[in-house]
Amino acid sequence: MTVSKVAIASDHGGIELRKSIISYLESVGISYEEFGPEAPESVDYPGLAITVSEKVVNQEVDRGILVCGTGIGMSIAANKVKGIRCALVGDTFSAHATREHNDTNVLALGARVIGPGLAEDIVKIWLETAYEGGRHANRVGQITAYEDSQA
Structure with a gap:
């Protein structure tokens, strides 16, 4: 599957890294829908994560x-969110493995844990790995069967 469109969001702690990732997406021609604050005032992350996840499961x-x-x-x-397989990744090996082995459809990154260079490498690998x-x-x-069995 070739990735042509990504939904991306951050909370206040991830604004700068989100912008860096968007620059990378633009450089490789991947379109995106962006969610999250422009200002550094505190925001709650659950709604943003759910918005992005619903975009994925609804195939938008x-x-x-x-x-x-x-x-x-x-x-x-x-x-x-039912149908989401999100992985928190902080290294390139895991970025590759989580796509190849787990078919993850959402990637989580920690802005206070990794820098923009490593984040770009992780995103690149994650987007390109089948x-x-x-x-x-x-x-x-x-995993899907268990998820489907829950009310």
């Missing part, structure tokens, strides 16, 4: 990217 975008101070809160909130399927499909299927 191909994937989502979320940024907060650590990435933890955003990833927790995103994973509450889901391998095969032996991993059964495992992802088990």
